[in-house]
Amino acid sequence: MSASKFADKVNSLLQEERITKDDLQIWGSEIEENDLQKFITNWEQSEMPFAILETIREIDIRKNYDFSTLEPHAVERIRIFGSGGDLDIRRDTYHFRWRYIGKNRLPEDVKGVDFWDKNADRKFFMEEKEALLWGQYNPHRMVWHDNRVAKAKLSYPLDGHPERVKIRYRTLSEEGVIAFVWFVAIEGGK
Helix, strand or coil, X not given: CCHHHHHHHHHHHHHCCCECCCCCEEEEEEEEHHHHHHHHHCCCCCCCCEEEXXXXXXXXXXXXXXXXXXXXXXXXXXXXXXXXXXXXXEEECCEEEEEEEECCCCCCCCCCEEHHHHCXXXXXXXXXXXXXXXXXXXXXXXXXXXXXXXXXXXXXXXXXXXXXXXXXXXXXXXXXXXXXXXEEEEEEEC
């Protein structure tokens, strides 16, 4: 690539619109273990239909998960996501730390720390990306399988049985360093 083409490319990247406090909600805090189920049901999830639930027994990926049967003592991590936002909840001994990125406002009953209060001048580049998930669908055995994960139960919330599965996500980066990742969807792919 010639020096002038390289300079043009750099200049066009620098001119890209960046994400600021007016474009996106970023919140976080912590909750007690006993408050987990109520906390999750307070969030508007119509645009966040996907959930990855990691418990002490398994990892389960579903769409439109019913959290009414959730056993908080068994939960290690939950990620609820979609085009409306990404709510990431992780165990930290007897409570959970959470982080939300998205378009939705914080629910009334949820208390959190607004990232933008202390970082009002921060600006991020947002990039859309995708990655293949484990496994290929075996139509003869009617299961998802990948030798690299042995007997792990691979199950994806998709209609039909595409050959492969991918996750779409957005990265928010600043000066080339990824600061936040927002999972958007799980879909079929090649």
